[in-house]
Amino acid sequence: MTIKCVSPDYIRTLFTDAMSVMYREEVPAYADLVTLVEEVNAKVLKADPELEEELEAEGGIDALNAERHGAIRLGKPEELNLLGRAFALMGMFPVGYYDLSVAGLPVHSTAFRPITPSSLASNPFRVFTSLLRLEQIEDESLRQIASEILSKRDIVTQRAKELICLAELQNGLDESQAISFVEEIVETFRWHSTARVGADTYKQLKAAHPLIADIVSFAGPHINHLTPRVLDIDMAQKLMPDKGLNAKDHIEGPPYRECPILLRQTAFKALSETVVFSDGVSNIEGEHTARFGEIEQRGIALTPKGRALYDKLLFKAKSEKHLDSYQASLEHTFLEFPDDWEKLRREGLAYFRYVLTEKGNDEANSGGLKDSIENLIEAGLMDAKPITYQDFLPVSAAGIFRSNLSSNDSDIYESSANQEQFEKDLGCPVHDAFQLYAHEEKESLSNCLRMLDQTGCID
Numbered sequence: 001m002t003i004k005c006v007s008p009d010y011i012r013t014l015f016t017d018a019m020s021v022m023y024r025e026e027v028p029a030y031a032d033l034v035t036l037v038e039e040v041n042a043k044v045l046k047a048d049p050e051l052e053e054e055l056e057a058e059g060g061i062d063a064l065n066a067e068r069h070g071a072i073r074l075g076k077p078e079e080l081n082l083l084g085r086a087f088a089l090m091g092m093f094p095v096g097y098y099d100l101s102v103a104g105l106p107v108h109s110t111a112f113r114p115i116t117p118s119s120l121a122s123n124p125f126r127v128f129t130s131l132l133r134l135e136q137i138e139d140e141s142l143r144q145i146a147s148e149i150l151s152k153r154d155i156v157t158q159r160a161k162e163l164i165c166l167a168e169l170q171n172g173l174d175e176s177q178a179i180s181f182v183e184e185i186v187e188t189f190r191w192h193s194t195a196r197v198g199a200d201t202y203k204q205l206k207a208a209h210p211l212i213a214d215i216v217s218f219a220g221p222h223i224n225h226l227t228p229r230v231l232d233i234d235m236a237q238k239l240m241p242d243k244g245l246n247a248k249d250h251i252e253g254p255p256y257r258e259c260p261i262l263l264r265q266t267a268f269k270a271l272s273e274t275v276v277f278s279d280g281v282s283n284i285e286g287e288h289t290a291r292f293g294e295i296e297q298r299g300i301a302l303t304p305k306g307r308a309l310y311d312k313l314l315f316k317a318k319s320e321k322h323l324d325s326y327q328a329s330l331e332h333t334f335l336e337f338p339d340d341w342e343k344l345r346r347e348g349l350a351y352f353r354y355v356l357t358e359k360g361n362d363e364a365n366s367g368g369l370k371d372s373i374e375n376l377i378e379a380g381l382m383d384a385k386p387i388t389y390q391d392f393l394p395v396s397a398a399g400i401f402r403s404n405l406s407s408n409d410s411d412i413y414e415s416s417a418n419q420e421q422f423e424k425d426l427g428c429p430v431h432d433a434f435q436l437y438a439h440e441e442k443e444s445l446s447n448c449l450r451m452l453d454q455t456g457c458i459d
């Protein structure tokens with residue numbers, strides 16, 4: 001029997017919508033944040049009508065309004081492996097390895113996301129996924145307790161598991177199977193107001209690290225935020241208090257620039273939520289903070305050279321103590337980072353997508369053209385558009401983790417990265433983000449050149 005499979009992009013959109021509905025119900029402040037982002041985006045687009053056209057190449061306003069990322073924290077390798085298989089059905093693949101031990105956090109992470117330009121344009125939903133590193137719990141008996149608690153949990157429903165196996169077997173899901181798969185998989189990310197541990201164990205885990213308590217104490221990896229994309233994060237940050245949202249005091253990532261790079265993020269602080277701690281004998285009411293709201297503004301993806309400059313300047317700003325504030329030194333040190341599209345491109349600091357201009361399209365059929373990139377741009381035949389950064393920043397992620405763990409620790413710790421182990425647990429290697437951006441740039445350029453040179457004069 002042949003079945004009519006729906007596309008992974010379609011399933012991802014069902015999933016994104018279901019997650020958004022669920023989080024809106026669970027965290028009402030998230031709905032306020034989405035409204036605020038919509039207001040800001042409408043204002044920005046009204047003031048700059050050309051921006052709408054620019055956004056078109058990456059899915060337009062519809063994609064922008066639907067755009068989100070979420071984050072989860074997993075407890076054991078099998079969970080990572082199984083969710084990797086579930087995400088793959090939705091066209092989301094692991095990109096990048098984030099070592100958060102440098103920020104003193106006992107996790108390492110990847111981001112599951114679409115990897116092709118067309119899939120990203122159809123819906124760029126990503127899930128930042130962290131895995132607990134049990135070996136980083138120093139106290140041996142506590143490590144044992146945590147491991148035992150985790151060994152007894154199953155975060156994916158039986159039906160979801162069956163559908164994952166079925167999809168792998170038949171190479172996809174039909175419409176009704178996709179709908180039930182999404183209904184089932186959303187359960188994995190639901191909030192549980194009853195913990196699986198007693199109050200004492202929770203306290204012990206929390207003392208080892210609040211993140212460990214958040215991961216180990218519950219039946220599943222509740223989604224801890226869902227982040228919409230805003231076009232002007234400075235405006236949004238200023239408006240947050242008016243909406244009663246308790247914003248963290250500074251924006252993570254690069255400072256304000258004319259030509260935005262990478263990613264800037266801010267958040268409202270985690271909610272204190274009532275939880276029942278239950279060890280099977282007694283139930284005690286207490287509190288847990290995990291879930292928060294975040295917004296982000298995305299800029300251009302940087303090349304390894306651009307990223308090295310970004311990291312250098314960020315580090316310099318952190319160590320520059322003579323200025324009044326971290327923000328002031330950030331603005332100061334980033335003066336060194338070219339803030340001009342042309343310079344970013346010519347100096348090989350960022351990735352661009354090449355497109356033919358109208359004039360270029362007109363000449364596309366004339367054939368016989370052979371020229372350098374710079375001359376084609378100069379002649380008005382080709383344009384270079386910024387490729388949006390689709391990934392995350394470990395230093396910013398650490399800042400976000402901290403703001404919702406009520407920790408002021410901002411030290412840099414010695415790295416104990418272990419990508420090999422992470423990939424072993426995941427069951428496959430993670431994609432290299434630089435390679436994905438470079439590939440997109442290269443493909444767009446060869447497409448343009450091919451179209452401009454129909455007689456095949458390009459070497």
Ligand code: OOG
Pocket residue numbers: 070071072073128130224265294392393396397398400401
């Ligand atoms: C993940 C924090 C990382 C981001 O936007 O950098 C993240 C977490 O708190 O689990 O989502």
Ligand code: NI
Pocket residue numbers: 069070071128225227294400
């Ligand atoms: Ni986030």
